[in-house]
Amino acid sequence: MEAVEQKDLKRHREKSDQRVLQIEVLKSRGYCLRGRELVLRWKTKLEAQGHKVSLRKVAEWVGVCWSTVNDKPRRRKPAGVDRQVEKAIYQLIQRYLRYGFGKISVKRRRLMGVIVNKKKAHRIMARQG
Missing domain, CATH: 1.10.10 (Arc Repressor Mutant, subunit A)
Structure with a gap:
């Protein structure tokens, strides 16, 4: 890797570490959101600050399984009866x-x-x- 790429990678890791720490602080304060709601809330907050982050990354930082975020709950249709x-x-x-x-x-x-x-x-x- 070039020196510039290594600096960018290091800066990105530091920023992500700071975000992880912020999330840990909020978890310790007792925020009761779970799973998909928590990840979506954090994504909107980060986008409001000007950060462009994927749902997968936010789920990783928050400690929520990606499949929990990715799967949308679907309602079953009632079974039809003749x-x-x-x-x-x-x-x-x-x-x-x-x-x-x-x-x-x-x-x-x-x-x-x-x-x-x-x-x-x-x-x-x-x-x-």
Whole structure:
């Protein structure tokens, strides 16, 4: 490496060490943010000071795993239910009041010849109450 590159590298390490120390001080003061929120907060603060830093670097400095920052929580869509299946299960529930979802799915298979997963029967029965 050239001397100029070594100086730049040394200066960059010193700045990063200072930022790490600042973050350690804030951690010791009891900041309660965790994971993604903490990293995003620090990134915005550093950008406000004029520093251009990647999320990966900030996560490394804060001590948060990169996969925690990178993964965005996704909401699952509710499972769709066929109206005919739902109606048939309601009829079976009215007829066999004491049966649970497993027995209802077996009855549905035997009486009507249609295979219904017991999890689906459970979801329908939970909706009905």
